[in-house]
Amino acid sequence: MRLGMTSVNYATIIKRYVQDRNTLDTFIQKRHDYAQRILNANSRNQLRQIENDLAQYMPLLHKWNSFPQEYECLKDKLDELRLFKKALAEQKGILNNRFAAHEHLMRLAEKYGIPNEAKEEPQQIYMPTREEITHIPQNHSKLERIVKSEPVPNENITLSTLLSYYKKSGLVGEENIAILQTLGAINKLCFGIESLSGSGKSYTTDLLIDLLPESSVYKMELSSNTAEMYQAQTINKAQIIYIPELQKAMKSSPIVVEILKNVTEGKDASRQVRDVSTKSNKKYTIKGDKGVLFTLAIENEFKYDAEFARRVFILHTDISADQTDNILKYKASRRHANHSYQQKDLVQLRYQLQKHIEDCLSYSDIDYENPFAEYISEFIPRTIRARSYDDYFFDLIEASSKFYHNNRIKDDGILFVNLEDIYTIHQLYWKQFVKTLLKIPLLGELALAIFNSHSHESLTAEDIYIQLRKQNSSINYTVVNDTLERLVDAGLLEKDDYKVRKPIYLKVQEIPNFEKQIDWQKCFEQGLHFMEENYKDLTHKWIISQTQGNSIVAKDPVENKDIILVKDYQPFINGDGIG
Numbered sequence: 001m002r003l004g005m006t007s008v009n010y011a012t013i014i015k016r017y018v019q020d021r022n023t024l025d026t027f028i029q030k031r032h033d034y035a036q037r038i039l040n041a042n043s044r045n046q047l048r049q050i051e052n053d054l055a056q057y058m059p060l061l062h063k064w065n066s067f068p069q070e071y072e073c074l075k076d077k078l079d080e081l082r083l084f085k086k087a088l089a090e091q092k093g094i095l096n097n098r099f100a101a102h103e104h105l106m107r108l109a110e111k112y113g114i115p116n117e118a119k120e121e122p123q124q125i126y127m128p129t130r131e132e133i134t135h136i137p138q139n140h141s142k143l144e145r146i147v148k149s150e151p152v153p154n155e156n157i158t159l160s161t162l163l164s165y166y167k168k169s170g171l172v173g174e175e176n177i178a179i180l181q182t183l184g185a186i187n188k189l190c191f192g193i194e195s196l197s198g199s200g201k202s203y204t205t206d207l208l209i210d211l212l213p214e215s216s217v218y219k220m221e222l223s224s225n226t227a228e229m230y231q232a233q234t235i236n237k238a239q240i241i242y243i244p245e246l247q248k249a250m251k252s253s254p255i256v257v258e259i260l261k262n263v264t265e266g267k268d269a270s271r272q273v274r275d276v277s278t279k280s281n282k283k284y285t286i287k288g289d290k291g292v293l294f295t296l297a298i299e300n301e302f303k304y305d306a307e308f309a310r311r312v313f314i315l316h317t318d319i320s321a322d323q324t325d326n327i328l329k330y331k332a333s334r335r336h337a338n339h340s341y342q343q344k345d346l347v348q349l350r351y352q353l354q355k356h357i358e359d360c361l362s363y364s365d366i367d368y369e370n371p372f373a374e375y376i377s378e379f380i381p382r383t384i385r386a387r388s389y390d391d392y393f394f395d396l397i398e399a400s401s402k403f404y405h406n407n408r409i410k411d412d413g414i415l416f417v418n419l420e421d422i423y424t425i426h427q428l429y430w431k432q433f434v435k436t437l438l439k440i441p442l443l444g445e446l447a448l449a450i451f452n453s454h455s456h457e458s459l460t461a462e463d464i465y466i467q468l469r470k471q472n473s474s475i476n477y478t479v480v481n482d483t484l485e486r487l488v489d490a491g492l493l494e495k496d497d498y499k500v501r502k503p504i505y506l507k508v509q510e511i512p513n514f515e516k517q518i519d520w521q522k523c524f525e526q527g528l529h530f531m532e533e534n535y536k537d538l539t540h541k542w543i544i545s546q547t548q549g550n551s552i553v554a555k556d557p558v559e560n561k562d563i564i565l566v567k568d569y570q571p572f573i574n575g576d577g578i579g
Contacts, residue, residue: 017070017364020060024077027057038088039105047092051215054088055237057081062365064088066413069559083107089358092214093351110491125550152196157356157361159403159424159557168346169207172330173323174200175558177315178426180489181293184313186360188239188291188393190264192246194298195442196474200327201295202244206416207241208293211350213358217242220249220256226258230272232284239361245292247302257308257384264311287500298442299479310385313392315432316442319472360402360408366410366576369535371527384438396425409542416538418546419524419565420469420554423533428520428557434514442473443468443483448492451507458496458504524552 007530023065026036034050041047061078064071071078086104099525133221159179166178177193184191192199209217218238220228224292228235235241243249250257255271260271263286270285290314296302336499373394380390400421435444450467451459465480484505487493492511497503546552552566 006185013070015066017067020063021074021077023057024060024074027054027081028077028422031084032112035108038084038091039109041091044092047088048215051088052082060087061085062363063232065365070552083111084327085362089213089355092213093202095352110535120304129235132495156407157352159400160555160560161349162353163557163560165211165346165349166207168349170202170330170334170519171200171207172327173318174204175382176432177204177317178207179313179424179557180428181205182211182357183396183399183403184309185212185240185291186357187295187395187402188289188361188397189399190292190312191392192294192296192312193315193317194296195296196319196472196479197299198474199317199319202316205242205244205295211353211357211363212240213354214356216240216361219244219332228253229273229284229286229398232286235285235290236285237339238290240291240293243292246296246304247300247420249294250304251302258288260292261308261311262286263290264292264308274439275430276310298482299384299476301478310388312348313389313433318431319442319474321471324472352441360405360533361401363405365413367414368401368417369414370377370394371530372417372419372523373525374420374530375523376422376518379514379518381434381437381512381517385439389433389437393425393429396429397421407545409538409545411535411538416535416542418542419520419527419543421550421561422518422523422556424557438492438511439486440492440511441486443479444487444492445484445489445511446471447512451493460502462502464505497556520552521567526568 001430006443015534034054037046037050041050051574058081059075061082064074064078083104085109090105104198132479162182163175163178166174167488171178181191181193181204185192193205195201215237216239218235218241220241220243221241230413231464241260243260250260258271259269265288268285270289271285272281272493294312302462376393377390380386380393398418398421401415402418404418404421405415408418446468447464450464451457461477461481461484463527465475466479468475484493484495487507488495492507492509494506494508495503496506528539528543535542543552546554554565555561556563
């Protein structure tokens with residue numbers, strides 16, 4: 001019996017092990033049939049059916065990672081299942097007319113002796129050109145239609161790689177949102193992008209959706225009163241619920257509001273629905289194990305309540321005049337004839353990122369260890385909101401670690417956070433995080449700046465509206481009025497409503513300054529102390545995983561350059577400071 005494990009717990013583990021082994025044995029018995037179906041699939045419907053048939057086995061891929069002995073006994077069968085998963089993803093890429101690699105399709109064909117014309121050079125990964133795809137005869141299997149083209153670059157995926165994809169896809173600016181929304185998605189977090197209409201919310205999220213596995217996203221829009229409950233089985237197969245316009249979904253049905261409130265809190269949503277055909281009630285349950293992503297224009301009269309607000313974090317697009325100028329200049333540059341030459345590189349990059357993100361989404365059933373948690377917590381503003389909102393900051397740190405999970409230390413089902421993950425999220429999210437804690441809305445800082453330029457003056461909503469319209473013509477009076485009311489609620493403005501139809505506002509407080517510089521050396525030392533006390537055998541390996549030369553280094557995700565966080569930590573790197 002293993003240390004610290006009761007006989008009851010161990011008996012339960014053995015029982016589950018036997019069940020899972022039998023399940024894998026069933027897969028092994030059917031594997032040749034599955035291989036033939038994958039290799040000869042000619043439609044998305046066929047692949048979708050195969051995917052559904054294999055769905056019962058896929059959760060086993062990571063289930064036994066925390067149990068080395070059991071995992072070793074199942075390893076051969078799990079490796080075979082993993083091959084089928086990757087081959088299925090490659091075949092989906094080919095059927096979608098993407099420049100997809102077929103390394104695992106070749107391995108599958110060779111392993112099971114299924115004839116194909118593409119296995120003459122199995123060591124090379126090829127991608128067909130668009131012209132070759134167009135002229136492929138449609139009466140051959142998809143694998144037989146693969147033709148020789150350029151090999152897929154085998155580069156290490158980083159957040160800078162991700163940002164490069166967004167920029168090549170046409171995203172201008174919005175670096176922080178591009179990265180944060182992707183991290184939120186791979187860790188199935190619940191968040192929204194809110195801003196003015198036409199500010200790029202949908203465009204930004206659509207680029208993310210294109211990177212996610214099609215089967216992982218359920219798109220929720222207008223709905224009847226019970227329609228979403230009838231879709232429970234489909235929703236439960238997804239990992240992310242995407243709501244392009246939150247107001248349409250929430251206003252269409254109170255049941256949708258109930259579903260979203262439960263799911264954003266990680267709870268299942270169940271409901272009894274009357275089945276007219278059988279004249280009986282059926283219970284439908286939507287699992288609460290998924291993320292939620294939505295967009296919302298702040299001009300919309302729809303406003304979600306405080307209960308929903310505390311269960312999601314919000315990102316804002318850039319509405320500045322400089323951003324507008326940059327977008328217009330970029331769009332003008334796309335009118336040149338030589339713009340299309342980048343598209344081939346873009347397709348390759350998209351394919352690599354799709355595979356990486358799919359891998360991140362499948363990397364589940366893990367725990368995170370953040371050795372720096374207590375130190376970072378000291379910097380969080382002590383507001384009432386921080387009691388629940390601090391989770392979002394730490395969730396994104398864990399998401400950064402998950403994105404880099406191939407370069408992070410893993411042990412017994414635990415993924416260890418590096419100092420780079422703290423740096424990344426602090427750089428990308430800290431300002432928005434603090435504004436959320438202080439209840440400062442999108443236009444809040446701009447409105448307060450106008451009060452600063454009119455010191456000791458009382459201003460009306462109309463006064464602020466006139467000034468803000470000069471900066472952005474999309475701003476309307478209703479949004480300005482709502483902004484001022486929220487600043488009053490935040491305690492930054494005072495309202496005199498003696499004249500009910502035209503109240504005046506007075507600034508009573510500056511925005512508190514929480515731009516404290518983190519002492520990265522102190523942060524690392526506290527993390528190191530935690531590791532030495534709790535994970536002594538892993539500490540040296542953990543240090544080396546984030547070291548270049550004699551320093552602890554992070555890659556700035558936006559600037560794509562190395563940032564030295566801690567210099568000359570040679571004693572610890574050599575292990576002299578470890579036990």
